[in-house]
Amino acid sequence: MAPKKVLDPENINENIKKLVYAVRGELYIRASELQKEGKKIIFTNVGNPHALGQKPLTFPRQVVALCQAPFLMDDLNVDILFPADAIARAKHYLSYTSGGLGAYSDSRGLPGIRKDVADFIMRRDGYPSDPELIFLTDGASKGVTHLLNILIRNENDGVLCPIPQYPLYSATIQLVGGTLVPYYLSEEAGWGLDVKEMRSQVLEARKKGITVRGLVFINPGNPTGQCLSEANLRELIQFCYEEHIVLLADEVYQQNIYQDERPFISAKKVLMDMGPPYSNNVELASFHTVSKGYWGECGQRGAYFELTNMHPKTVDELYKVASIALSPNVPGQIFVGLMVNPPKPGDISYPKFAEESKAILDSLRRRAHMMTDGFNSCRNVTCNFTEGAMYSFPKIKLPAAAIAAAKRAGKAPDVFYCLKLLEATGISTVPGSGFGQKEGTFHVRTTILPSEDDIPEVMRMFKTFNEDFMAQYEGPQSRL
Amino acid sequence: MAPKKVLDPENINENIKKLVYAVRGELYIRASELQKEGKKIIFTNVGNPHALGQKPLTFPRQVVALCQAPFLMDDLNVDILFPADAIARAKHYLSYTSGGLGAYSDSRGLPGIRKDVADFIMRRDGYPSDPELIFLTDGASKGVTHLLNILIRNENDGVLCPIPQYPLYSATIQLVGGTLVPYYLSEEAGWGLDVKEMRSQVLEARKKGITVRGLVFINPGNPTGQCLSEANLRELIQFCYEEHIVLLADEVYQQNIYQDERPFISAKKVLMDMGPPYSNNVELASFHTVSKGYWGECGQRGAYFELTNMHPKTVDELYKVASIALSPNVPGQIFVGLMVNPPKPGDISYPKFAEESKAILDSLRRRAHMMTDGFNSCRNVTCNFTEGAMYSFPKIKLPAAAIAAAKRAGKAPDVFYCLKLLEATGISTVPGSGFGQKEGTFHVRTTILPSEDDIPEVMRMFKTFNEDFMAQYEGPQSRL
Secondary structure, three states: OOOOOOOOHHHOOHHHHHOOOHHHOHHHHHHHHHHHOOOOOEEOOOOOHHHHOOOOOHHHHHHHHHHHOHHHHHOOOHHHHOOHHHHHHHHHHHHHOOOHHHOOOOOOOOHHHHHHHHHHHHHHHOOOOOHHHEEEEOOHHHHHHHHHHHHOOOOOEEEEEEEOOOHHHHHHHHHOOOEEEEEEOEOOOOOEOOHHHHHHHHHHHHHOOOEEEEEEEEOOOOOOOOOOOHHHHHHHHHHHHHHOOEEEEEOOOOOOEOOOOOOOOOHHHHHHHHOOOOOOOOOEEEEEEOOOOOOOOHHHOOEEEEEEOOOHHHHHHHHHHHHHOOOOOHHHHHHHHHHHOOOOOOOOOHHHHHHHHHHHHHHHHHHHHHHHHHHHOOOOEEOOOOOEOOEEOOEEOOOHHHHHHHHHOOOOHHHHHHHHHHHHHOEEOEEHHHOOOOOOOOEEEEEOOOOOOOHHHHHHHHHHHHHHHHHHHHOOOOOO | OOOOOOOOHHHOOHHHHHOOOHHHOHHHHHHHHHHHOOOOOEEOOOOOHHHHOOOOOHHHHHHHHHHHOHHHHHOOOHHHHOOHHHHHHHHHHHHHOOOHHHOOOOOOOOHHHHHHHHHHHHHHHOOOOOHHHEEEEOOHHHHHHHHHHHHOOOOOEEEEEEEOOOHHHHHHHHHOOOEEEEEEOEHHHOOEOOHHHHHHHHHHHHHOOOEEEEEEEEOOOOOOOOOOOHHHHHHHHHHHHHHOOEEEEEOOOOOOEOOOOOOOOOHHHHHHHHOOOOOOOOOEEEEEEOOOOOOOOHHHOOEEEEEEOOOHHHHHHHHHHHHHOOOOOHHHHHHHHHHHOOOOOOOOOHHHHHHHHHHHHHHHHHHHHHHHHHHHOOOOEEOOOOOEOOEEOOEEOOOHHHHHHHHHOOOOHHHHHHHHHHHHHOEEOEEHHHOOOOOOOOEEEEEOOOOOOOHHHHHHHHHHHHHHHHHHHHOOOOOO
């Protein structure tokens, strides 16, 4: 017999073994296998717009291409292929670097880009922002990891997370050895946050010896799509003040809003509006990225976080952690710069940029409606409207016979349903259990990202599958 | 009094507080301050070639620029600015993606690039490599973090690291809560590895209840610049086999070789050459990057690691950890693809590519000699030749009066020396204590990356400073 490996699965870091990352979990792996076998797969498991056909915005790509190949700007013919404002912008960003895109930047990112981010936040919120408290990161997940890592000292430190939640949070809390303290969102109340629920979960956690030190919220919601009201955010901040909790604001979908009643409002702005003792005490980290919005530049890994009310020495400690990886990728930093300072009216590239971004956002808004309406037309399926973000999270009322069949197959009922959906249609979703859901309820998360032309067919395939599934486990539609 | 912060520096993760990252430590921070005040700083603290004027290779930048702006390839004028083989290569890499550079790839990286890496390893070593065991990462540090994270379960798990070592290792071992077990390199023996020393350190560690599970080595060495012989690598592998230790091979400088006696040989090749029971048992992870070599594309964050003899389930667990960050940056992956498959003789772009890369390597070789000779011409300074990598690591014999002055200033003697050097000359180095050194010896790490034209002046400034320093603390040069 071969000797046991040093890295035998029995002998590795337990936190890694325990963590679950559903977005790239069993469903994704099965979908990848089917794709290898030649089946056409519609990947709606991750918010990855370009993978489903969204075209990149032209101007930012022109600028970054020129930054990658600055020698083009020494060629007299460069203006045949590039507009003058893209050339000017590329030169501007290169002046932020010492050595172009190939040189490490400061571990927090290029000072010039951090200044541009601070200016953007100032314009957005009406309150000053300090570039020294802005960190650029390789995607927002990296920033979240840094914050959770510094916050969590051991398994008795807890972080409140919404249920359903994006599994980045549960996975990272597990990885760094802390405890997730759930607070349930109310599906009936449009997935709103309920501070009473949070308070009772904190009390419950304390009884178990857990110190709740952080609270994650996602606005607009993932996977739940709700947009939080200002009143709701005020309650949340008051709660964090009273309970001495750091607020982690996942605001990566701030450009993805599909209704007009509740425009995006940042936690920073609400906090500052509230004045002392909130505005000068509540510790806040807010995350934003180029992967979402109308940009969808997921593969570039560009993001930032802003710190508010943090102890200066703690900021230094975060700087030290960021330094281990030396530098976030520099092209991604340029994308962040472009996101916070897009072309303005009067710029050569403005009309095209405005047209492209409006077309994407308008289409996402239509798709949000098409998918919600589609799900609500299906037997045993109900779905809140996607007010923001990129996801639809319908509730599926699974018949008892289906639950029993799932049990026989050794699968969670929603995993069973999603696997059947995948095999029948090629639609790759994530089961609600990957995000958490109230005991006895079952959900499916899809993105709203299939192209607008494809959605009717995707929804038709879903409806047919669902009808067949329900007929198999519940009998023919009684209302027919 | 303001209430104590949740993230008060007293109340954060202890492992973060304890970790030290010298490359971006006190010296770097002081250098940044001086730069802000207008002083000209020569940053030799990090191996960051483009920051010191090295120009990027043209062909890879052309290819990546086209991948960023694929619409250029629909323009009939594209061939005015781009050669045909760059266009063909860009199309080829885009065919590896689903949605271009803006889409997340698989968490291990694009399958096409991983296949190209495996082919490169096969050509380099003469042994097959499996793309499923290759992970692309945002810089090699990210891969090292994954491996140390899965290896270390608690503070009783130890990892052997060379002293002097690159502080990524000490910092990451501290971050994930393990114990660094030092093995000292022998400066007198050209910084060679001594297996007897390792064995005694393992015994020592065991007495303290530490299980040594991993061994890091860096070849060519950082900061020490030595190139390991095949015989030395065989001893190392035999030792890891006998002691049941995973080998972490930092081989990021494999293209940076400045002597002909010991060309680079990979740990994978030596392992496979040794045959069973070594070749089928010793667990190995090997790291490589686009940040070093003649590429120096640090800011792009492109790298890979290859796993050998790992348990398949452990590979799955690593995949899960990589999935938390969803995807390494895709432009960086394209750079890895280009590094492992550069232009070949007969390609349009080959002559230029060959000329550019040869010029860089030839110059680095000359610079390695210039710096070593320069240091050895200084009073109280001795320096082993930089056989490979990008660093010079001279030993400074500090006079007793300087050590006493450092003590009065509350600084380690080598930090004191480096700060004085910085203030006097603007040369930003890293003190040997940041890498570890034998008790009572003092070193300075510089890169050999200042441009060839600048090096004589840099060495002249160093020599003058050093002479003044020694004269101040030891009196005038006695041999004069």
